[in-house]
Amino acid sequence: MLFVDVFYAFIDIAIALFAEQLNLASEMQTFIVVALLLGAAAYVYLNQAVFGKLPSGTRLERIQKSPNYVDGKFINQELTPDFAPGISMWDAAKSFLNKPNNTEPKGSIPSVQTDLKKLNPSLPQLIWFGHSSYLLQTDGFKFLIDPVFSGNASPVSLFAKSFKGTDSYQAADFPFIDVLILTHDHYDHLDYKTIMAFKGNFGKIVTSLGVGAHLNHWGIPDSQIVELDWQETTQINEQITLTALPARHFSGRKFTRAQSIWSSFALKTPTLKIYLGGDSGFGKHFKEIGEQHGPFDFALLECGQYNDMWPYIHMKPEEVVEAAKALKAAVLMPVHFGKFSLAMHAWNEPVKRVTAAAKSQQQKITTPMIGQPIVFNNFYPDSIWWEFE
Numbered sequence: 434m435l436f437v438d439v440f441y442a443f444i445d446i447a448i449a450l451f452a453e454q455l456n457l458a459s460e461m462q463t464f465i466v467v468a469l470l471l472g473a474a475a476y477v478y479l480n481q482a483v484f485g486k487l488p489s490g491t492r493l494e495r496i497q498k499s500p501n502y503v504d505g506k507f508i509n510q511e512l513t514p515d516f517a518p519g520i521s522m523w524d525a526a527k528s529f530l531n532k533p534n535n536t537e538p539k540g541s542i543p544s545v546q547t548d549l550k551k552l553n554p555s556l557p558q559l560i561w562f563g564h565s566s567y568l569l570q571t572d573g574f575k576f577l578i579d580p581v582f583s584g585n586a587s588p589v590s591l592f593a594k595s596f597k598g599t600d601s602y603q604a605a606d607f608p609f610i611d612v613l614i615l616t617h618d619h620y621d622h623l624d625y626k627t628i629m630a631f632k633g634n635f636g637k638i639v640t641s642l643g644v645g646a647h648l649n650h651w652g653i654p655d656s657q658i659v660e661l662d663w664q665e666t667t668q669i670n671e672q673i674t675l676t677a678l679p680a681r682h683f684s685g686r687k688f689t690r691a692q693s694i695w696s697s698f699a700l701k702t703p704t705l706k707i708y709l710g711g712d713s714g715f716g717k718h719f720k721e722i723g724e725q726h727g728p729f730d731f732a733l734l735e736c737g738q739y740n741d742m743w744p745y746i747h748m749k750p751e752e753v754v755e756a757a758k759a760l761k762a763a764v765l766m767p768v769h770f771g772k773f774s775l776a777m778h779a780w781n782e783p784v785k786r787v788t789a790a791a792k793s794q795q796q797k798i799t800t801p802m803i804g805q806p807i808v809f810n811n812f813y814p815d816s817i818w819w820e821f822e
Contacts, residue, residue, distance in 0.1 A: 482625060482650065482651060484686050484687050485623075485625075485686050486646045486649070487646060487689060488643045488645075488692055488693065489646070492645060492646055492660075496642060496643055496692075496693075499662050501662060501663055506690065506691035506692065507643070507684070507691045507692070507694045507695075509716075510681070510716065511681060511716050511717065513681055513745045514745060515683070515745075515746070516742055517742055517743070517744055520742045520743075525742050528740075528742065528777055529777075532774070533777060533779070535780065535822065536774040536776070536778065536780055537596060537774050537780055538596055538597070538780050538781070538821065538822065539821075539822045540597070541596075541597045541598035542596050542597065542598035542599050542771060542772075543598065543803075544598055544802055544803035544804045544805075545803070545804040545805040545806075546601060547804050547806055549568065549602070549607050550606070550607070550608045552570055554573070556570070557570060557704060558570050558571075558806045558807055558808045559731075559807040559809070560801075560806050560807070561766075561768065561801055562580070562582070562803055563595070563599040563771045563772030563803050564581060564586070564621060564770070564771065564772035564773055565579045565581075565616075565621065565622055565735065565768045565769050566578065566579050567579075568610075571702055571704065571705055571707075571809070572672070572673060572702040572705075574611045574669060574670075574702075575609070575610050575611050575612075576610070576611065576612045576613075576614055577607070577612075577613050577614070577635070578614045578615075578616070578709055578733075579614070579616055579621075579622040580604075580627045580631065581620075581624040581627055581772075582600065582602060582604060582624070582626075582630070583625075583627055585773075586620050586772075586773045587620055588625075588686070593620070593621070593773050593774070593775060594773075595773060596771070596772055596773070596774075596780070598803075601803065601804065602803075602804065603630070604627060604630035604634070605630075607631070607634065609634055609635070610631065610635040611637070612636065612637050612638075612639055612675070613631065613637070613639070614638075614639050614640070614675070614709065615638060615639075615640040615644055616680075616695065616696055616709070616711030617644065617680075617682065617684050617693065617695035617711060618641075618643075618644050618647060618684050618685070618693050619712070620686065621773060621775065622711070622712070623686075625651065628648070628653070632653070636657070637657055637658075637659055638653065638657055638659065639659045639661065639667055639675055639698075640659070640660055640661070641660065641661065641662075641677060641693055641695060641696040642660045642662045642693065642694045643692055643693025643694055645660045661675075661676075661677035661696065662677060662694060663677055663679050663696065664678070665677055672702065673700070673702045673703075674699075674701050675698055675700050675701075676698065676699045677694075677696040677697075678696060678698060678699055678718070679697065679721075679722070680695050680697045680710070680711045680712060680718070681714040681715070681745065681746065682711070682713050682714065683695060683746060695711060695712065696711055697710050697713060699722070699726045699729075705730050705731065705809055706726075706727075706728070706729050706730050706731075707731045707732070708727075708729045708732040708734075708760055710733050710735055710756075711735070712735050713746075713748065713756075714745040714747055714748055715752040715755065719755075720759040723759050723761045723762075727761035728760075728761035728762070728763065729760055729761060729762045729763065730763050730764065730810070731763065731764045731809065732760050732764070732765055732766070733766045733768050734748070734757060734765060734766070735748065735753070735767075735768055736748065736750050736767035736769055736770055736783045736787045737767075737769040737776070737778075738769060738770075738773075738775040738776040739776060740776050740778070747769075747776075749786075750767070750782075750783050750786035750787035750790055751786065751790045753765070753767055753787050753790070754787065754790040754791050754794050754796050755794075757791075757796055758794065758796060764797045764798070764799055764813060765797065766798070766799050766801075767783065767787045767798070767800070770783040771784070771803070771819075781820075784800060785819070797813070798815070799813035799814055800816070800817075800818075801814040802816070
C-alpha cells in the first residue's frame with residue numbers, strides 16, 4: 434500500500450503544479466484531478482496479479498516464429514470475427530444489461546460428494562466440477578483440466594459468480610495432480626486464485642503457447658511449464674502423449690488479445706484416446722482432427738455461453754453433436770455449462786438441446802452431475818438432473 438500512497442501523492446503534486454502554471458479555472462482543475470486520479474486508479478488496478486502478464490523475452494521470440502502468429506497476434510485457421518455481421522460490441526454490451534432471469538437457476542445445482550483422495554487407482558475415470566473443470570484419472574496419472582474454484586469467472590468478484598451448489602469442491606479436496614492442463618487464458622479456464630491454491634500440489638502444467646507468461650508472473654517456474662503450439666506433442670511418459678490441436682476462439686485477459694494461443698488437446702494412452710475440446714466455435718478443424726487423430730473413445734466439447742451475436746467462437750448445442758461426429762467420438766460429454774452465466778440463454782438450455790440433438794443423431798452422450806464419477810468403458814451417467822428452474 435505504501436507504493437500506492439506515494440504514487441497518489443506524486444499525482445497530487447503534479448496536478449497542483451500543472452494547474453498553477455496554466456492558471457486554469459477551478460472547474461477545469463477539478464476535471465483534470467478526477468481524470469488523472471481515475472487513470473492512476475485504473476493503472477494500479479490493471480497491474481494486479483490476476484491479470485497476468487504478456488509474453489516477452491525468449492518466450493515472445495518463440496511465439497513470433499509460430500506459423501499461427503501473424504502480424505503480431507495468433508490467428509484462427511478460418512476467418513473468425515468476434516461478432517456476426519452487423520453486430521457491434523455495444524450491441525453485445527446492451528444485451529448483457531437485459532439478461533433474462535432464467536440465465537441462472539433459482540435452486541441449487543445438485544452434486545455428488547466424492548472423496549477425490551480415495552479414488553480406486555485401477556479405474557480409469559473422470560469427475561466433472563461444472564463448466565470446463567474436470568479431473569481425469571487413467572493409466573496411473575491424474576490430469577486436472579481448466580480448474581476454476583474461486584467462486585467466479587471474472588477478475589471482479591461481483592461478476593460471473595458461480596451458481597449455488599457448484600462450489601462443493603476446493604483445491605484442498607484434491608490428491609496430487611500429475612499434470613494440470615490449461616487450454617487458454619480466459620478467466621473461466623485460467624483462474625488465478627485456483628492456480629495459487631494448487632501450487633505445490635501438481636507436477637507439470639501443460640498449456641497453450643504464451644500462457645506460461647501468466648504462470649511465471651504468478652511464481653510458477655519454467656521447469657514446471659510445458660507450452661505447446663498447435664500440432665506439438667509432449668510425452669507424459671513413454672506411452673502417454675498430449676498433443677495441442679487447433680480450436681476456433683481467441684485469448685486475452687486485459688485489452689490486448691491473441692498474445693497466447695487457444696488449444697484443444699488429444700490425450701493418448703495405452704488404453705484410451707480422449708479429446709479435450711477447450712473453447713471453440715464450429716469449424717473444419719474438427720473433421721481434420723478426427724481424420725488425423727481419431728477415432729476418439731471420448732470427447733469433451735464446450736456446450737454453452739453461445740449466442741447468435743457471436744456464432745463463430747462458441748458452438749450451438751446442435752453443432753456440438755456435429756463436432757463429436759466429425760471427431761469420430763464414441764462418447765460425447767458436453768461441458769462449459771452448469772456453473773456460470775456468461776451468455777443470455779437459460780442456464781439449462783445447452784444440456785437440454787445437446788441431449789435432444791445427440792438422441793436424434795444417435796450419438797452416445799453422458800451427462801454426469803457435478804462430482805459424479807464416470808468410469809470409462811463401464812459407466813456413463815445419463816440422469817436428467819437439470820429439470821428445474
